[in-house]
Amino acid sequence: xxxxxxxxxxxxxxxxxEVICHILCFMSPRDIVRARRLGVSKQLHDVTYxxxxxxTVYANWSTRLPLPPGPFPSQSTQxxxxxxVQSERLAQTxxxxxxxxxxxxxxxxxxxxxxxxxxxxxxxxxxxxxARKDEN
Numbered sequence: 001x002x003x004x005x006x007x008x009x010x011x012x013x014x015x016x017x018e019v020i021c022h023i024l025c026f027m028s029p030r031d032i033v034r035a036r037r038l039g040v041s042k043q044l045h046d047v048t049y050x051x052x053x054x055x056t057v058y059a060n061w062s063t064r065l066p067l068p069p070g071p072f073p074s075q076s077t078q079x080x081x082x083x084x085v086q087s088e089r090l091a092q093t094x095x096x097x098x099x100x101x102x103x104x105x106x107x108x109x110x111x112x113x114x115x116x117x118x119x120x121x122x123x124x125x126x127x128x129x130x131a132r133k134d135e136n
Contacts, residue, residue: 020047025056029084032057054080065091 024032024047036048047053058071058080065087071080 017043017047020044021050021053024048024053025060027057029057029061029081029088033081033085049077051077051080054084058084061088 020043024035027035032048032053036045039045054077055071058067061067061084062070065084067083067087070083
């Protein structure tokens with residue numbers, strides 16, 4: 001695949017669309033959005049909205065970021081982009097300090113969970129984690 005010199009602008013090189021798409025698939029979600037906003041070219045701007053790019057990026061980053069399941073056909077490009085960018089922000093700002101937890105045993109009504117006490121933990125004042133308490 002050859003790079004094509006743009007005859008109208010002799011100092012510019014036109015990169016084939018397949019190459020741009022391939023490169024974008026390896027970039028982080030936030031870098032893709034930044035590349036769109038730079039205004040380098042209309043072609044780059046337009047391709048950053050391509051659903052196949054975001055599906056590939058979602059699949060590539062799903063093991064590195066806390067993401068909802070996907071990508072599914074029912075998930076829009078806008079949803080995938082938003083989920084990726086927000087998850088990347090979360091991963092970058094997540095604290096490296098030990099998490100403070102508050103734990104209590106919560107007895108439940110017999111018709112909900114008979115005879116089994118439940119351990120519940122609130123993490124960072126936001127996440128509720130429930131587990132059955134092992135009597136062993």
